[in-house]
Amino acid sequence: xxxxxxxxxxxxxxxxxxxxxxxxxxxxxxxxxxxxxxxxxxxxxxxxxxxxxxxxxxxxxxxxxxxxxxxxxxxxxxxxxxxxxxxxxxxxxxxxxxxxxxxxxxxxxxxxxxxxxxxxxxxxxxxxxxxxxxxxxxxxxxxxxxxxxxxxxxxxxxxxxxxxxxxxxxxxxxxxxxxxxxxxxxxxxxxxxxxxxxxxxxxxxxxxxxxxxxxxxxxxxxxxxxxxxxxxxxxxxxxxxxxxxxxxxxxxxxxxxxxxxxxxxxxxxxxxxxxxxxxxxxxxxxxxxxxxxxxxxxxxxxxxxxxxxxx
Ligand code: UT7
Numbered sequence: 001x002x003x004x005x006x007x008x009x010x011x012x013x014x015x016x017x018x019x020x021x022x023x024x025x026x027x028x029x030x031x032x033x034x035x036x037x038x039x040x041x042x043x044x045x046x047x048x049x050x051x052x053x054x055x056x057x058x059x060x061x062x063x064x065x066x067x068x069x070x071x072x073x074x075x076x077x078x079x080x081x082x083x084x085x086x087x088x089x090x091x092x093x094x095x096x097x098x099x100x101x102x103x104x105x106x107x108x109x110x111x112x113x114x115x116x117x118x119x120x121x122x123x124x125x126x127x128x129x130x131x132x133x134x135x136x137x138x139x140x141x142x143x144x145x146x147x148x149x150x151x152x153x154x155x156x157x158x159x160x161x162x163x164x165x166x167x168x169x170x171x172x173x174x175x176x177x178x179x180x181x182x183x184x185x186x187x188x189x190x191x192x193x194x195x196x197x198x199x200x201x202x203x204x205x206x207x208x209x210x211x212x213x214x215x216x217x218x219x220x221x222x223x224x225x226x227x228x229x230x231x232x233x234x235x236x237x238x239x240x241x242x243x244x245x246x247x248x249x250x251x252x253x254x255x256x257x258x259x260x261x262x263x264x265x266x267x268x269x270x271x272x273x274x275x276x277x278x279x280x281x282x283x284x285x286x287x288x289x290x291x292x293x294x295x296x297x298x299x300x301x302x303x304x305x306x307x308x309x310x311x
Contacts, residue, residue, distance in 0.1 A: 003123035004174025006068070006133070006165040006311060009061020010277040011054045012264060013045040013159050026151045033155045038240025042158030042265030044143045050084040051161075052093035055139040058161035058273075059094060062135065066165035070098040073165075074131035076105040077122055079114025079138045079269035081192065081298070082145060083107060090139065103135070111190070112236050113180075113295045114138055114269030115162070116303025120178050122166040137163040138269035147196035156238070157197070158265035162273025169311045173288070176306040177222035179215050186300035208242045208296045213249035215304035216294045220250075223306040227251050229290050234279065236295035237261040237271040246294060255284070268297065285309055 018041040019030035033039055045054060055078055063070060078091040091105035110117040115138035122134035139161035148154050168174075189203040212235060220230060233252055235243045237260050247257045258275035267274060272295055279285050287310035294304040 001127050001129050001168045002171065002174040003126035003166055004169030004307065004311065006167040006169070007062050007064070007066025008162070008164045008273060008277050008280065009058045009065055010162045010274045011057035011061070011160065012274070013043045013049060013054070015044045015046065016041050017044050019155070022155055025148065026154060028151045028155055037156060038261050039155065039265045040262045043160055045141050045159040051080050051082055051139045051141050052084050052090050052097065054141070054159065054161035055090055055094050055137045055163070056097045058139065058163035059098060059135055059137055062163035062165050068133055068165060070100040071102060073100040073103040073133050073135045075122070075125060075134045076100060076103045077108050077118040077134060077136045079108045079110065079118040079136070080140055081109060081111050081114070081268060082141045094137065100135070110297065110301045111299055112238065112266070112268045112271065112297025113299070113301035113303045114297070115272045116293065116295045116305060117180060117301070119164070119166065119305060120180055120303065123175050126166055126168055132167055134166045135163065136166055137161060138271070138273050140268040140270050142197070142268060145192055145195065145197055150196070152201055153197050153199050156266050158267050160264055160267040160270045160274055162270045162277060164273055173308045173310045176308055177219045178303070178305045179218050179222070180303045181215070181301070183300045189300065190298035205239070205242065207300060208238065209245045211296050211302045212242065212246040212294050215302055216246060216250055216292050219292060219304045219306040225290065225306065230292055231289035232256050232258070232279065232285055232291045234258040234272055234276050234291060234293045236297070237264065237275055238266045250292065
């Protein structure tokens with residue numbers, strides 16, 4: 001059974017925090033943030049809006065797009081590092097909100113690579129025939145763990161959610177190959193202490209440029225494809241300079257890469273599904289296009305998927 005995407009959805013909080021707003025909060029500038037990261041603004045969830053609330057909105061949209069009911073879901077996987085609380089999981093809260101009575105539920109913790117981990121895990125249940133519909137969500141309320149006194153990290157992150165229903169698709173479509181990886185020795189470069197995100201930006205940057213390029217090329221080769229076969233790249237939306245390096249490795253023109261980093265910042269595990277929905281709605285992805293999805297994050301973790309779009 002080929003596993004692929006049956007439907008997708010996303011949710012972004014309404015409140016916009018621009019670089020100019022940040023200029024008033026800390027010693028930074030729109031010029032520095034735009035040049036160094038490509039970010040112009042990001043969304044911030046209100047105090048009473050938690051990861052489970054954003055996940056619910058994105059999930060509802062994905063179910064509608066997939067034309068299935070909540071009762072049809074066999075398993076819910078939520079990728080997040082900012083759950084409402086340690087337990088119950090966001091996945092269990094989402095199961096209750098949706099009324100997905102039949103679904104098993106758990107969270108997946110792999111930082112910004114979380115959506116890649118969730119998607120690959122989901123696809124195994126589909127490929128074996130064990131389940132027919134797995135709802136996966138990437139959701140983060142990073143504003144709740146941002147240190148607003150640390151300009152090195154505070155300017156980078158945003159809140160949001162993206163969801164997909166994974167299920168069986170026709171021959172030749174869906175996930176063609178994947179790669180998941182982790183390097184725990186790099187853990188000290190990006191982590192959360194008791195309250196906040198702490199990052200060695202330079203080290204993460206170097207790792208990201210190297211790993212995003214290598215993983216993308218690996219999944220292309222594993223799928224028996226060449227660079228000429230690739231139609232579209234969906235990289236984790238962390239920093240435009242990292243994204244551009246990946247795009248150049250795949251020799252793709254600018255318009256063949258999903259880009260939302262300028263308007264939503266880095267939404268960690270939510271960034272890939274949000275960027276995919278954005279590109280799809282803009283008509284940049286069509287049936288039978290071959291996509292490369294690639295992400296990296298704290299852990300350190302990484303993941304990439306080659307996918308032929310369509311049901
Ligand atoms: O999902 C994974 C999450 N993490 C990432 O993707 C992060 C990857 N890393 C990066 O994107 C980059 O490392 C950053 C954009 C975070 C920083 O770029 P950099 O080229 O590594 O700069 P840097 O940290 O070495 O800082 C250069 C200068 C420093 O000043 P001095 O020491 O040269 O005087 C910083 O203090 O820029 C200064 N700086 C800032 N200036 C204005 C750092 N942050 C800011 C800021 N505004 N927000």
